[in-house]
Amino acid sequence: MAFKTPRGTNDILPEDQAYWSYVWGTAEQVAASFGFGRIDTPMFEDTSLFRHGVGEETDIVEKEMYSFDDLGGDNITLKPEGTAPVCRAYIQHGMSNLPQPVRLFYENPHFRYERPQAGRVRQHHQFGVEIIGDPSPQVDAEIIELGWTYLSSLGLKNLSLKINSIGDGACRPTYLELLNAHLEHYEDSLCDDHRKRYKVNPLRVLDCKKPGCQSVSVNAPASVDHLCDDCREHFELLKGTLDDLVAAGALIPYTVDNRLVRGLDYYNRTVFEFEPADVKGQSTILAGGRYDPLIEILGGKPTPGIGFGSGVERVILNLKAQGIEVPEARTLDLICVHIGDNARRRLVTLAATLRAAGKSVIVAPEGRSMKSQMRYANNSGARYALILGDRDLEQGEATLRPLIGDGKEVQVGLDAAVIAAEMV
Ligand SMILES: [Zn+2]
Numbered sequence: 001m002a003f004k005t006p007r008g009t010n011d012i013l014p015e016d017q018a019y020w021s022y023v024w025g026t027a028e029q030v031a032a033s034f035g036f037g038r039i040d041t042p043m044f045e046d047t048s049l050f051r052h053g054v055g056e057e058t059d060i061v062e063k064e065m066y067s068f069d070d071l072g073g074d075n076i077t078l079k080p081e082g083t084a085p086v087c088r089a090y091i092q093h094g095m096s097n098l099p100q101p102v103r104l105f106y107e108n109p110h111f112r113y114e115r116p117q118a119g120r121v122r123q124h125h126q127f128g129v130e131i132i133g134d135p136s137p138q139v140d141a142e143i144i145e146l147g148w149t150y151l152s153s154l155g156l157k158n159l160s161l162k163i164n165s166i167g168d169g170a171c172r173p174t175y176l177e178l179l180n181a182h183l184e185h186y187e188d189s190l191c192d193d194h195r196k197r198y199k200v201n202p203l204r205v206l207d208c209k210k211p212g213c214q215s216v217s218v219n220a221p222a223s224v225d226h227l228c229d230d231c232r233e234h235f236e237l238l239k240g241t242l243d244d245l246v247a248a249g250a251l252i253p254y255t256v257d258n259r260l261v262r263g264l265d266y267y268n269r270t271v272f273e274f275e276p277a278d279v280k281g282q283s284t285i286l287a288g289g290r291y292d293p294l295i296e297i298l299g300g301k302p303t304p305g306i307g308f309g310s311g312v313e314r315v316i317l318n319l320k321a322q323g324i325e326v327p328e329a330r331t332l333d334l335i336c337v338h339i340g341d342n343a344r345r346r347l348v349t350l351a352a353t354l355r356a357a358g359k360s361v362i363v364a365p366e367g368r369s370m371k372s373q374m375r376y377a378n379n380s381g382a383r384y385a386l387i388l389g390d391r392d393l394e395q396g397e398a399t400l401r402p403l404i405g406d407g408k409e410v411q412v413g414l415d416a417a418v419i420a421a422e423m424v
């Protein structure tokens with residue numbers, strides 16, 4: 001029997017970890033520079049949180065959740081997304097009593113039963129941020145600026161930024177009527193799926209990738225042309241602030257995309273996405289929007305919120321595609337090579353002292369020839385080898401040989417401080 005990772009999941013092996021530390025490290029640094037605090041919520045929640053907080057009629061809840069009864073009979077779900085759990089935590093811990101808004105970020109695996117493809121896996125990892133408790137377009141701009149700072153700090157190039165406003169409870173019903181009338185008129189051209197169900201969530205037709213729906217969407221009424229006064233003012237103020245940020249070099253230019261929507265009902269007003277400029281299809285690497293009704297839906301006081309999520313697998317695919325070099329994961333400083341048992345025993349304690357002094361050190365496997373140990377040392381990626389024979393031991397000296405670069409080998413005393421000082 002040969003066990004393998006379940007379909008749609010990956011092992012992240014040591015050789016790939018440099019990318020992961022680079023992405024997580026950059027995310028944490030950028031989130032901190034915008035004053036965000038980290039939040040970790042459990043891997044699983046009550047299933048009803050997602051039924052309420054994502055919506056019954058979404059693909060996520062209908063087809064993609066890992067839900068099951070646990071041994072106590074509670075129905076729980078591995079979290080398929082990050083916003084509902086953060087809002088649940090905001091309510092549960094009374095964060096509305098803190099100075100508003102509250103700025104939170106997370107780094108989480110999310111679980112969705114999806115058809116695996118490039119950059120889409122069943123356990124995928126996401127960097128997400130939320131600002132809860134501020135309705136102003138200033139924080140929309142701040143969230144978008146944060147997204148750009150994160151992606152540009154990673155070194156990603158050739159990205160485009162799209163924004164849209166999808167209105168709110170005051171103006172969207174009228175807009176949806178217009179949109180529905182348009183879709184009804186061209187019903188026969190819609191894709192099979194949407195011909196049957198466009199009335200449930202007509203906005204989804206606008207971001208459908210099937211040719212039929214795309215052709216119908218081109219001339220569909222645009223939500224930005226049917227905003228109420230409040231939503232229009234919000235959108236204008238947002239664009240003004242984004243223009244300022246672009247002028248200051250803190251953001252790339254954006255376009256207003258009438259077909260950019262969020263599939264979930266509680267999204268309102270601002271939605272935005274970053275994607276690689278020259279890729280079509282499933283290519284978004286960071287997407288977000290405002291979700292003012294959500295906290296109330298989950299049982300809290302009406303409280304506005306906005307956030308984004310960015311899939312790490314897809315970001316790493318783009319880093320590799322753009323040939324961006326990431327800092328190497330920490331390399332080994334030293335490997336201790338020994339000839340004779342007494343030498344090996346002395347090196348075991350010397351290695352312990354060097355580790356306590358902050359060096360990364362391993363002792364070569366015992367019972368092997370010097371030649372075999374040196375081969376192991378050269379493959380280990382260590383910067384130095386410390387070679388000690390039983391006769392060296394009597395003289396209290398070892399050989400420190402650089403394995404990388406063209407430095408010369410030197411004789412050193414068997415003293416951790418002396419050895420550490422030689423390893424520059
Ligand atoms: Zn469609």
Ligand SMILES: [Zn+2]
Nearest residue numbers: 168171228231
């Ligand atoms: Zn409105």
